[in-house]
Amino acid sequence: GAGVSQSPSNKVTEKGKDVELRCDPISGHTALYWYRQSLGQGLEFLIYFQGNSAPDKSGLPSDRFSAERTGGSVSTLTIQRTQQEDSAVYLCASSLRGGTYEQYFGPGTRLTVT
Amino acid sequence: KNEVEQSPQNLTAQEGEFITINCSYSVGISALHWLQQHPGGGIVSLFMLSSGKKKHGRLIATINIQEKHSSLHITASHPRDSAVYICAVRSIRGSTGNQFYFGTGTSLTVIP
Numbered sequence: 001g002a003g004v005s006q007s008p009s010n011k012v013t014e015k016g017k018d019v020e021l022r023c024d025p026i027s028g029h030t031a032l033y034w035y036r037q038s039l040g041q042g043l044e045f046l047i048y049f050q051g052n053s054a055p056d057k058s059g060l061p062s063d064r065f066s067a068e069r070t071g072g073s074v075s076t077l078t079i080q081r082t083q084q085e086d087s088a089v090y091l092c093a094s095s096l097r098g099g100t101y102e103q104y105f106g107p108g109t110r111l112t113v114t
Numbered sequence: 115k116n117e118v119e120q121s122p123q124n125l126t127a128q129e130g131e132f133i134t135i136n137c138s139y140s141v142g143i144s145a146l147h148w149l150q151q152h153p154g155g156g157i158v159s160l161f162m163l164s165s166g167k168k169k170h171g172r173l174i175a176t177i178n179i180q181e182k183h184s185s186l187h188i189t190a191s192h193p194r195d196s197a198v199y200i201c202a203v204r205s206i207r208g209s210t211g212n213q214f215y216f217g218t219g220t221s222l223t224v225i226p
Contacts, residue, residue: 035214043200045214058213091157100145100164100204105157 002026004106006092012112013082021077021109025094032075033095033103034067038088046090049075050098082113117141120201120217127224133188135220137201140182148175148186149200151219157200160186191224198222 005024013019025032034046045059049069060066064082069075079086089108095101118139127133137146148160161168161175163184168175172191177184188195201217 033214042218043202043214043216045216093157100162102159102162103147104159105149107156 004092004094004104006090006106006109008109009107010110010112012114015084015113016081018078018080019082019111021079021090021111023075023077023092023094023106025073025075025092026104027073029094029096029104030072031095031098031101031103032069033093034075034077035091035093036088037091037108038085043091046077048098079111082111084113087111087113116217117205117215118201118203118217120199120220122220123218124221125223127191127222129192129224129226131191131224133191133195133222133224135186135199135201135222137184137186137217138182139184139201139203139215141203141215142206143182143203144206145204146177146184147202147204148184149202151198151200153197160199188222193224193226196223 004026007022011019030051032049036044036046047060047067048056064080067075067077089110091108092106093103095103121136146163149157150160151157163175163177172189174187186199198219198221200219203215205213
């Protein structure tokens with residue numbers, strides 16, 4: 001079946017512009033995660049959605065970052081007024097349920113802020 | 115100090131060798147994940163553990179909750195095992211228990 005998909009695969013933007021990154025989770029998965037992987041650094045948790053519950057935003061690095069999940073399916077991560085330090089690969093993952101269910105990762109969106 | 119420490123950072127092995135990658139963590143956890151990331155590729159979840167041991171093909175993962183330590187073993191290593199292996203823990207801290215911490219990864223190269 002179809003896995004987690006993300007778009008775009010690559011995004012180059014100028015400093016100060018806003019960007020939107022999209023994630024389509026596996027159908028039927030109620031939990032969705034966003035992560036960031038910066039060059040030379042490890043993975044970093046950003047935000048977690050579980051069903052209709054309020055999202056856990058504890059990993060978002062600043063108020064320039066926001067995410068929403070419409071209809072319990074597709075999610076959009078928005079970065080406002082991008083900075084060069086926002087350059088990273090942004091990964092989305094979904095799992096059947098929250099908690100200790102296996103996560104399936106998308107291919108990521110490589111964001112470059114010039 | 116990182117909440118998750120992996121060792122070694124880099125590992126080169128000859129095909130067929132038995133490989134061990136270690137992960138130590140300092141927080142209380144509800145689950146530990148081992149992830150595999152190939153160069154230029156996506157991330158695949160290999161194991162999710164909350165206790166004991168799991169085996170999948172040539173891969174074995176163990177966890178010792180009391181010692182806050184996990185190991186990933188690869189038996190009869192093959193060049194296609196070359197990848198970065200990442201240890202990740204789901205903390206039980208926080209109001210929702212969703213805080214994730216990641217190790218910096220172990221880069222494995224298996225030489226034919």
